[in-house]
Amino acid sequence: MASPSKAGAPHRVRLNRERVLATAIALADAGGIESLTMRRLGEELGVEAMSLYNHIANKEDLLTGMIDAVFAEIELPSHSDNWKAALRKRSVSFRDALSRHPWATALKDSGTNPGPATLRHHDRVIGTLRNGGFSIALAAHAFSAVDSYIYGFAMQEKSLPFTTDEEAATMAHLMLAQLPANEYPYLAELTAEYVLRPGYNYGNEFPFGLDLILDALERARDAQPAG
Amino acid sequence: MASPSKAGAPHRVRLNRERVLATAIALADAGGIESLTMRRLGEELGVEAMSLYNHIANKEDLLTGMIDAVFAEIELPSHSDNWKAALRKRSVSFRDALSRHPWATALKDSGTNPGPATLRHHDRVIGTLRNGGFSIALAAHAFSAVDSYIYGFAMQEKSLPFTTDEEAATMAHLMLAQLPANEYPYLAELTAEYVLRPGYNYGNEFPFGLDLILDALERARDAQPAG
DNA sequence: ACCTGAACACCGTTCAAGT
DNA sequence: ACCTGAACACCGTTCAAGT
Numbered sequence: 001m002a003s004p005s006k007a008g009a010p011h012r013v014r015l016n017r018e019r020v021l022a023t024a025i026a027l028a029d030a031g032g033i034e035s036l037t038m039r040r041l042g043e044e045l046g047v048e049a050m051s052l053y054n055h056i057a058n059k060e061d062l063l064t065g066m067i068d069a070v071f072a073e074i075e076l077p078s079h080s081d082n083w084k085a086a087l088r089k090r091s092v093s094f095r096d097a098l099s100r101h102p103w104a105t106a107l108k109d110s111g112t113n114p115g116p117a118t119l120r121h122h123d124r125v126i127g128t129l130r131n132g133g134f135s136i137a138l139a140a141h142a143f144s145a146v147d148s149y150i151y152g153f154a155m156q157e158k159s160l161p162f163t164t165d166e167e168a169a170t171m172a173h174l175m176l177a178q179l180p181a182n183e184y185p186y187l188a189e190l191t192a193e194y195v196l197r198p199g200y201n202y203g204n205e206f207p208f209g210l211d212l213i214l215d216a217l218e219r220a221r222d223a224q225p226a227g
Numbered sequence: 228m229a230s231p232s233k234a235g236a237p238h239r240v241r242l243n244r245e246r247v248l249a250t251a252i253a254l255a256d257a258g259g260i261e262s263l264t265m266r267r268l269g270e271e272l273g274v275e276a277m278s279l280y281n282h283i284a285n286k287e288d289l290l291t292g293m294i295d296a297v298f299a300e301i302e303l304p305s306h307s308d309n310w311k312a313a314l315r316k317r318s319v320s321f322r323d324a325l326s327r328h329p330w331a332t333a334l335k336d337s338g339t340n341p342g343p344a345t346l347r348h349h350d351r352v353i354g355t356l357r358n359g360g361f362s363i364a365l366a367a368h369a370f371s372a373v374d375s376y377i378y379g380f381a382m383q384e385k386s387l388p389f390t391t392d393e394e395a396a397t398m399a400h401l402m403l404a405q406l407p408a409n410e411y412p413y414l415a416e417l418t419a420e421y422v423l424r425p426g427y428n429y430g431n432e433f434p435f436g437l438d439l440i441l442d443a444l445e446r447a448r449d450a451q452p453a454g
Numbered sequence: 455a456c457c458t459g460a461a462c463a464c465c466g467t468t469c470a471a472g473t
Numbered sequence: 474a475c476c477t478g479a480a481c482a483c484c485g486t487t488c489a490a491g492t
Contacts, residue, residue, distance in 0.1 A: 014475095015475085038465080038466060039466090047477095048477055048478080049467090050468090050476075050477065058467075119406070119414060126413040127413040130413055136416065136420055140422075141432060144429070144435070144436060145376070145440075147383065148375075149372070149379055149436075151378070151379035152374065152375035152376055152378035152382065155332075155382065156335075156371070156374065156375055158336070179346070183347075184346050184347070184350040185350070186357055187349055187350040187353060189357075190366065193363055202371075205367070205368060205371040209368070209371060209440075212372055212440065212443045213443070216439045216443040217439070220439070242456085242457095264485085265485060266485090274458095275457070275459080278456070278458075280487090281455080286485065
């Protein structure tokens with residue numbers, strides 16, 4: 001009544017790039033990246049698919065924008081923390097973001113240019129290392145090592161055929177039953193005695209590798225010739 | 228002439244699953260995974276797309292088979308080497324395989340079941356760690372850490388918008404020119420003083436992270452309570 | 455047993471036409 | 474300036490029909 005729009009008429013909020021990106025991300029989160037089509041995205045926004053092209057150049061532009069929006073969610077390394085604590089916090093935040101948006105892991109494809117949030121993120125990570133006493137070369141090595149680990153972990157986590165603990169147990173039981181134990185003895189052992197333990201969750205493996213790498217980087221940093 | 232097939236008639240080799248998989252892999256290697264369509268694959272094999280369904284269940288089955296074929300290319304860890312040397316060799320071989328078939332990196336999607344080559348590979352890696360003195364839990368940690376790093380590295384490498392050194396230099400110059408140096412100072416520094424050095428190649432970063440992780444795993448192994 | 459042609463329900467994207 | 478309907482060139486997959 002207070003609204004100037006006619007009663008019963010669909011309250012159509014003006015379309016813009018941000019709303020298109022946010023809705024696309026929500027669709028990909030809910031149904032996987034393969035469920036994100038221009039027609040479905042239009043429908044979700046109460047508009048024909050063709051209207052989307054007034055706000056994005058094409059589907060690749062849409063995907064690039066979605067990736068940059070995910071990077072914008074990552075907590076930047078704090079200047080007040082020391083490099084290791086700062087990098088650890090942002091790494092956990094990075095992995096959380098990839099966990100919320102699993103499709104982002106595989107989408108970093110060739111030719112997709114980094115957006116502003118991505119560039120800011122990279123700049124801050126490198127800055128954290130440089131200010132923490134890393135040489136340029138060692139900072140480049142460290143950046144590559146940590147981010148490779150995070151991306152790869154997120155990808156492996158995504159490729160697991162289960163998410164909850166109960167599903168994992170069911171799945172592992174099933175796999176174990178199918179695995180010829182004499183053909184894959186070590187896999188069978190690991191599944192039976194590790195994966196099938198109550199409370200197992202692959203996600204819990206993340207901190208081990210992260211701290212392994214951060215501790216090793218600290219040693220490499222300390223071993224640098226004094227500059 | 229010596230052939231029993233009629234002159235001029237297309238020499239049609241009998242279709243089978245292996246030939247379908249091999250041709251699909253060649254197509255994906257050459258033109259990217261998005262260029263692999265059932266119709267194009269049929270054409271390449273001299274057959275209508277519909278005929279493929281006599282040898283594969285559907286496209287997902289095709290992709291699963293392709294992934295397993297990539298795993299079959301990876302050098303299994305050798306029993307004669309010690310765990311570290313064996314794991315290092317297979318890790319380099321793993322990365323090489325992902326480098327030859329970049330599409331395989333992103334394809335490990337949820338729901339895709341591991342094939343026999345994949346299972347054998349996993350079994351041998353875990354076996355190498357167990358025989359090298361790793362507890363079950365530490366073997367699981369180590370497996371996750373190393374393979375996450377390899378996958379993530381391959382993905383980052385794939386997402387670079389260049390492959391050769393000259394392309395990299397051109398690209399970096401371009402990026403540097405576009406980067407507002409006062410907005411992304413550390414990124415600008417790293418690009419100017421590291422990436423733009425002659426001979427830079429992101430792929431060369433691989434051994435640093437790999438050895439960082441393997442050395443750290445050795446320390447973790449040695450720190451285990453004697454069993 | 456294997457291959458094919460036609461058909462179905464989808465895609466991303468263009469373009470002229472509407473308001 | 475933004476939205477739409479019709480159309481184009483594609484997809485994966487089914488099914489009955491051929492050999």
